[in-house]
Amino acid sequence: MxxxxxxxxxxxxxxxxxxxxxxxxxxxxxxxxxxxxxxxxxxxxxxxxxxxxxxxxxxxxxxxxxxxxxxxxxxxxxxxxxxxxxxxxxxxxxxxxxxxxxxxxxxxxxxxxxxxxxxxxxxxxxxxxxxxxxxxxxxxxxxxxxxxxxxxxxxxxxxxxxxxxxxxxxxxxxxxxxxxxxxxxxxxxxxxxxPGESRLPEVNQxxxxxxIANVRKVLEEIIFEKPVREYIVSVVGATREPASAQLPGLAPFIDFGASPRASIALFQAARAHAFLRRRGYVSPEDVKAVAPDVLRHRVILSYEAEAEGKSVEEIVRVILEHVHVP
The missing domain is CATH 3.40.50.300 (P-loop containing nucleotide triphosphate hydrolases)
Incomplete structure (x- = not known):
């Protein structure tokens, strides 16, 4: 349904x-x-x-x-x-x-x-x-x-x-x-x-x-199982304490991890991603798809990371590869 x-x-x-x-x-x-x-x-x-x-x-x-x-x-x-x-x-x-x-x-x-x-x-x-x-x-x-x-x-x-x-x-x-x-x-x-196409084409409203208000109500109906919600918490938590995700090698590269606002944004974005894929439930793949865009500006790298040419995208990719997927 x-x-x-x-x-x-x-x-x-x-x-x-x-x-x-x-x-x-x-x-x-x-x-x-x-x-x-x-x-x-x-x-x-x-x-x-x-x-x-x-x-x-x-x-x-x-x-x-x-x-x-x-x-x-x-x-x-x-x-x-x-x-x-x-x-x-x-x-x-x-x-x-x-x-x-x-x-x-x-x-x-x-x-x-x-x-x-x-x-x-x-x-x-x-x-x-x-x-x-x-x-x-x-x-x-x-x-x-x-x-x-x-x-x-x-x-x-x-x-x-x-x-x-x-x-x-x-x-x-x-x-x-x-x-x-x-x-x-x-x-x-x-x-x-x-010729004659220099002006922008007309688009329909x-x-x-x-x-939009109706779609927001539909998003609330999308099934979001507890293991997937826990997966979001684990991914965001790994940006704060990489050792807890068995990634101690990342700790020197991260000064500050993502805030709880990132978890909320990841939750909402995963539901929207599932909606665009015509699904009534959220999967870990939805979380993985939107995580780089949600975390990119929330994870603050250290000077050591900059010195070694590490990017936020690379750090997030490593986290997504190693955090257990339900």
């Missing part, structure tokens, strides 16, 4: 991705992770070199949904009020009024988020974590759903501000966006070469807020 429910409620997913692929070539995994973040209510950080369609993908997804969408280009001179809103004095009425900022939307694209100073990044923390914003003396709830989709460029360091660990932990996923394959890149060139 669960499989039939998931099969029925996920029927629109293929249509959504087909609409996005009218504009975006490849990048299926990135699209899936962004959609998983949307249905789980988890924010997504996209990291990749310039020109890999990060902003284009987010823009196109927004065009396929009947959701409010706003974009903020983060710059070094950006102020918290430019994102959250501010208090304005009305001369005619002789009183102060609150002007809401672009954060009051369903989908907020924070483009090049690491170009904004710490005070702007901190101001965004309340919105991301609490789903409400305080302007002056008044606290306003944010619309539902609310999702921050942030992009950052990993290769430019000048004029950038590293995201603090507290804010990184607010992101459900950190997705590494790779270069397209040779065939995909050829398709991109062919599309550009077609296939998702409503009601559908």
């Amino acid at each position: 669960k499989n039939e429910l998931v099969e029925r409620e996920s029927a629109f997913v293929d249509q959504l991705f087909s609409e996005v692929q009218k504009v975006v070539v490849g990048q299926r995994e990135m699209m899936e992770r962004v959609f998983m973040g949307l249905i789980c209510g988890g924010h997504v950080l996209l990291e990749g070199a310039p020109g890999l369609a990060k902003t284009l993908t987010v823009n196109t997804l927004a065009r396929c949904m009947t959701l409010d969408f706003k974009r903020v280009q983060f710059t070094p001179d950006l102020l918290p009020s430019d994102v959250l809103g501010t208090v304005i004095y009305n001369h005619q009425q002789g009183e102060f009024t609150n002007k809401q900022g672009p954060v009051f939307t369903n989908l907020l694209l924070a483009d090049e988020i690491n170009r904004a100073p710490a005070k702007v990044q901190s101001a965004l923390l309340e919105a991301m974590a609490e789903r409400h914003v305080t302007i002056g003396d008044t606290t306003y709830p944010l619309p539902k759903p609310f999702l921050v989709l942030a992009t950052q460029n990993p290769i430019e360091q000048e004029g950038t501000y590293s995201l603090p660990e507290a804010q990184l932990d607010r992101f459900m996923f950190k997705i590494r966006v790779d270069y397209p394959t040779a065939d995909e890149e050829l398709t991109i060139i062919d599309r550009i070469a077609v 296939v998702i409503t807020p009601e559908q």
Whole structure:
């Protein structure tokens, strides 16, 4: 029965991705992770070199949904009020009024988020974590759903501000966006070469807020057996105490392991992954599939790891290979 429910409620997913692929070539995994973040209510950080369609993908997804969408280009001179809103004095009425900022939307694209100073990044923390914003003396709830989709460029360091660990932990996923394959890149060139095809193709809106709310209810119905939940705890625990997973050799490479927020994110992401695979139950393979994107930004490596050229992806891969699978 669960499989039939998931099969029925996920029927629109293929249509959504087909609409996005009218504009975006490849990048299926990135699209899936962004959609998983949307249905789980988890924010997504996209990291990749310039020109890999990060902003284009987010823009196109927004065009396929009947959701409010706003974009903020983060710059070094950006102020918290430019994102959250501010208090304005009305001369005619002789009183102060609150002007809401672009954060009051369903989908907020924070483009090049690491170009904004710490005070702007901190101001965004309340919105991301609490789903409400305080302007002056008044606290306003944010619309539902609310999702921050942030992009950052990993290769430019000048004029950038590293995201603090507290804010990184607010992101459900950190997705590494790779270069397209040779065939995909050829398709991109062919599309550009077609006369009259320089403008973005029109896409149809296939998702409503009601559908997203319904999918979230379906996720709660997906079967999540206790051994698989224990597997999540074991994987996250191995990032804190590798010796407990019979991996003492990893201990010198890890300064700080993942927090319980990582376990929650892994739990939610595994359910969403099972949903996209049309299954009414979660398997360990779902956990393994999403673990790198959930843990990548939550495991802090030591100087020794950096000296030996170890990456977080490598550490997570070793953990997934050695932790007992139920």
